[in-house]
Amino acid sequence: MNKRPAAVAATALALALALAACSDSGDPTGSSAVSGTTVSHIHGLGLDSADQRLYVATHEGVYTPDAQGEPELVGDSKDDFMGFTVAGDKTFYASGHPTSGGDKGLVRSTDAGRTWTSLSLSGESDFHALDFAGGTVYGYDAGQGLLRTTEDGVSWKDGARLEALDIAVGPTDPDVVLATTAEGVARSVDGGRTFTTGRRPVMALLSWPAKDALYGIDVSGGLNRSADGGTTWKKVSTVPGGQPQALTAVGAEHVLAATQTGVFESQDGGRTFKQRMAVTSSGGH
Structure with missing residues (x-):
């Protein structure tokens, strides 16, 4: 890739996303359920495969719905959880920044986010995107602009350098990795x-739960689906709120998305959404 133009364009894309997150658009769905816990930014979403409980990684800790569906802090950590992915029953990987500052490197929880253990690269790496497939953790190290992989959470292999916002790993072929860049979706x-050089359309966030179900959200909140791994795309809908902050598809038809006005869930491939948890974002990072 021609790195310098890509870096400039990616910076412009990141700024566009930041500006979108910082704007106050109100609630385009007309819902009154916008009085939940306010956080600076939502970074990641996941469902625990053990009990299908929703987890929301934010700038101020990880939250889950309580018995009334209201946001409840998981554990006692209010660290900034940037990259976040569910790897199995009650097993999560994450990255970000401690409240004291610095970089978390790669951390893991085996009790659904109540406690975390540092695995590697503490103070060295800040993974803004994480994915797990085939026993391997894939991480985009934003500080170094580097795609990295690890099988044991400790020893890492460095991959390509590129300017990206998000990554997604092929559900049937873990050698296929997609990355969102300013030129479009790049493929490995x-x-x-x-x-490869990114191919349009430009997407902000990706999630790939099934071979024929790759999802992407563009910078305006449009949800798109590809049945051929990103070669062609079809717009499905616009996520409520319109401003993307996180995307996780946990099945071919089961999609979770976060915008400034909350966390939304679709059970019909993104055609319709219902609010799952009233975590609102103040727009900061």
């Missing part, structure tokens, strides 16, 4: 060691 077929 060698586990992230090399990437």
Whole structure:
């Protein structure tokens, strides 16, 4: 990739997202359920495979719905959880920044986010995007502009350098890795060691739960679906709130998305959404 123009364009894309998150658009759905816990920014979403409980990674800790569906802090950590992914029953990987400052590197929880253990790269790396497939953790190290992988959480292999916002790993072929760049969606077929130049349309966030169900949210909140791994796309809907902050599809038809006005869930492939949890974002990062 031609790195310098990509870096400039990616910076412009990141600024566009930040400006969108910082604007006050109100609630386009007309819902009155916008009085939940306010956080600076939502970074990640996941469902625990053990009990299908929703987890929301934010700038001020990880939250889950309580018995009344209201946001409840998981554990006692209010660290900034940036990259976040569910790897199995009650097993999560994350990255970000401690409240005391610095970089978390890679951390893991085996009790659904109540406690966390540092695995590697503490003070060295800040993974803004994480994915887990085939026993491997894939991470985009935003500080170094580097795609990295690890099988044990400790020893890392460095892949390609690129300017990206999000990554997604092929559900049937873990050598296929996609990354959102300013030019469009870039593709790797060698586990992230090399990437093609991005191909339009430009997406902000990706999630790939099934071979024929790759989802992408564009910078305006449009939810798009590809049945052929990103070669062609079809717009499905616009996520309520319109301003993307996180996307996780946990099945071919089951989609979770976060915007400034909350966390929304679709059970019909993104055609319709219902609010799942009233976590509102003040727009900061």
